[in-house]
Amino acid sequence: MTATRRKKPRASVRETVRLETRAAYRQAILEAAEVVFGRVGYQSARMADVAAEAGVAAGTLYNYFKSKEEIFESILERAGDEFYGQFLAHINIEDPLARIDAFMRAAFQFMEERGGLFSLIFAGVGIVEWGEQRIHKRSTRNSEVHERIEQLTAEAVAAAVAAGQLRDDLSVDELTEMLRGLTDALVFAWYRRGCPPDLAARVDVLLDIFLNGARKP
Amino acid sequence: MTATRRKKPRASVRETVRLETRAAYRQAILEAAEVVFGRVGYQSARMADVAAEAGVAAGTLYNYFKSKEEIFESILERAGDEFYGQFLAHINIEDPLARIDAFMRAAFQFMEERGGLFSLIFAGVGIVEWGEQRIHKRSTRNSEVHERIEQLTAEAVAAAVAAGQLRDDLSVDELTEMLRGLTDALVFAWYRRGCPPDLAARVDVLLDIFLNGARKP
DNA sequence: TTGACATGAATCACTATTCATCTATATGAA
DNA sequence: TTCATATAGATGAATAGTGATTCATGTCAA
Numbered sequence: 001m002t003a004t005r006r007k008k009p010r011a012s013v014r015e016t017v018r019l020e021t022r023a024a025y026r027q028a029i030l031e032a033a034e035v036v037f038g039r040v041g042y043q044s045a046r047m048a049d050v051a052a053e054a055g056v057a058a059g060t061l062y063n064y065f066k067s068k069e070e071i072f073e074s075i076l077e078r079a080g081d082e083f084y085g086q087f088l089a090h091i092n093i094e095d096p097l098a099r100i101d102a103f104m105r106a107a108f109q110f111m112e113e114r115g116g117l118f119s120l121i122f123a124g125v126g127i128v129e130w131g132e133q134r135i136h137k138r139s140t141r142n143s144e145v146h147e148r149i150e151q152l153t154a155e156a157v158a159a160a161v162a163a164g165q166l167r168d169d170l171s172v173d174e175l176t177e178m179l180r181g182l183t184d185a186l187v188f189a190w191y192r193r194g195c196p197p198d199l200a201a202r203v204d205v206l207l208d209i210f211l212n213g214a215r216k217p
Numbered sequence: 218m219t220a221t222r223r224k225k226p227r228a229s230v231r232e233t234v235r236l237e238t239r240a241a242y243r244q245a246i247l248e249a250a251e252v253v254f255g256r257v258g259y260q261s262a263r264m265a266d267v268a269a270e271a272g273v274a275a276g277t278l279y280n281y282f283k284s285k286e287e288i289f290e291s292i293l294e295r296a297g298d299e300f301y302g303q304f305l306a307h308i309n310i311e312d313p314l315a316r317i318d319a320f321m322r323a324a325f326q327f328m329e330e331r332g333g334l335f336s337l338i339f340a341g342v343g344i345v346e347w348g349e350q351r352i353h354k355r356s357t358r359n360s361e362v363h364e365r366i367e368q369l370t371a372e373a374v375a376a377a378v379a380a381g382q383l384r385d386d387l388s389v390d391e392l393t394e395m396l397r398g399l400t401d402a403l404v405f406a407w408y409r410r411g412c413p414p415d416l417a418a419r420v421d422v423l424l425d426i427f428l429n430g431a432r433k434p
Numbered sequence: 435t436t437g438a439c440a441t442g443a444a445t446c447a448c449t450a451t452t453c454a455t456c457t458a459t460a461t462g463a464a
Numbered sequence: 465t466t467c468a469t470a471t472a473g474a475t476g477a478a479t480a481g482t483g484a485t486t487c488a489t490g491t492c493a494a
Contacts, residue, residue, distance in 0.1 A: 181398045182399065273440075
């Protein structure tokens with residue numbers, strides 16, 4: 001997918017050297033775009049800004065990407081894959097509740113590390129989807145990643161229900177929805193506070209309320 | 218605030234009639250804008266679309282509003298006030314938990330009735346704020362309304378804690394945050410399903426999980 | 435006849451994208 | 465090793481599309 005984005009390089013001795021260089025440019029552009037998009041949002045970000053941030057000329061961007069949108073999608077795609085990877089890393093934890101716990105922690109840690117991108121990724125998984133969905137239809141790829149993540153969570157919840165760890169008088173969907181909501185809420189609030197380095201630590205509150213509720217025993 | 222938006226009408230005998238007419242135009246424009254913004258989003262909505270929907274010429278819009286943004290803010294403002302009103306209506310319920318319950322139901326009912334505007338209002342109270350905040354800074358007024366609503370909720374939560382109805386080993390802020398998150402989650406999911414008429418009914422699940430948690434007793 | 439105001443074509447601003455050029459490097463003959 | 469030439473690809477000025485906003489004009493009620 002990434003490969004088809006630009007003219008195929010001619011086969012030659014130069015190949016290796018050129019590729020190195022091209023890859024570096026590509027990388028620089030993506031990183032710059034991530035910074036700029038993260039700072040001012042997709043709409044407000046100007047290609048000129050991205051070019052400046054990357055230290056290249058505006059025209060150069062188009063030697064590596066077809067359009068602004070393609071750059072955006074590349075970012076979403078990359079970040080989405082990384083995010084998904086964080087989930088996969090804990091897929092094998094046997095105990096359902098422990099798995100959910102691990103998922104949440106992994107997700108929060110990822111958020112915390114890439115705060116600026118929040119509105120493009122995690123957010124891209126719902127929030128931005130609403131705020132901007134009509135502005136640019138989201139990359140299909142990113143949606144897939146999103147769905148798979150929801151899927152992993154739902155599976156864990158289902159397993160927990162099956163294991164008698166979670167209530168069975170509510171549907172798995174409802175439980176998953178709520179879990180997701182609590183997660184969003186924390187990230188939301190954290191983002192609003194300016195992304196201080198305390199997000200990961202708050203998972204405990206999330207799980208506590210999700211599992212035990214807010215009512216005084 | 219609304220009054221300062223256009224040239225002051227001259228005092229004259231026509232006044233009454235003119236005002237009537239002007240008010241009608243203004244109203245039509247706002248309603249049209251609400252429809253169009255709700256349908257395609259602020260960014261994608263064209264003034265020409267709004268004009269067409271309102272059945273007036275594009276230029277006419279500018280006889281009533283300074284700019285596209287001002288129209289948007291007027292909508293947010295109006296909707297925000299209505300939304301806030303729904304909360305105020307239950308402010309006097311004594312029992313804190315009952316008050317929270319009433320708040321949630323009122324909010325959901327409002328959502329359900331104005332689904333199309335979701336992303337401009339309730340959403341405008343957080344979700345869109347992130348998705349688009351850099352695209353157009355939100356109206357100060359709307360932010361105020363938002364804050365006041367959060368305030369009302371937080372007060373109810375605090376009262377519940379004080380009354381021994383909610384846990385006191387978590388901060389009021391944390392509890393409120395979670396409540397808000399659960400609310401968002403439901404509306405989110407509902408919106409994604411295409412706004413079917415079942416939102417209000419789901420408040421029970423929300424409160425159930427918030428109060429009792431998801432763990433199997 | 436006059437003034438308020440609706441009209442919509444013309445203007446203006448903003449940017450993504452294109453493209454004619456220019457630069458730097460690689461190649462290969464001397 | 466050195467120089468002439470070719471070429472990938474960097475450059476940024478020019479283009480082009482979009483759509484908000486303006487304004488000269490026409491209409492209608494008083």
